[in-house]
Amino acid sequence: MIRPFKGIMRDLFSENCLIGSAIDLIVPVPIHRVRRRSRGFNQAEIIADALSGILLIPLSLNNLVKTKNTVPQIRITGRHRINNLKNSFSVLDPSLFGGKSILLVDDVMTTGATLDTCAARLRIAGAREVFGFTLARTMQKHAHTTGV
DSSP states (O other): OOHHHHHHHHHHHHHTTOTTSSOOEEEEOOOOHHHHHHHSSOHHHHHHHHHHHHHTOOBOOSSEEEOSOOOOGGGSOHHHHHHHHTTOEEESOGGGTTTOEEEEEEEEESSSHHHHHHHHHHHHTTOSEEEEEEEEEOOOOOSOOOOO
């Protein structure tokens, strides 16, 4: 599933001089245990694991956790996404993130609410800086389109 994207991610990071940069830790956006059980995997974790292998940066899997089983973000509009995620993520051991530069990984970004919420939680836990990486970005829908 992730194999075709590994070369693209390697090229992206090497072209932008990010391999060997000041990233200390890679952290995938977690999903709630109920969703994990029903789906069987966390796609952000698969991407983060691939990046960890490409960049040779350690992966932190179980310190940032999703404690609230929220409605999937895709089912709600942008303005409700932040409220949906409020108080839904926790850090179990802040000392593991303290002073670290973290690459936060998710599969798809639409409004950025999930990345923003997780990044805020990581900064509260003491992360020095948080960078975001997603494999895809959705296109924003516009009220008017222009044909060519």
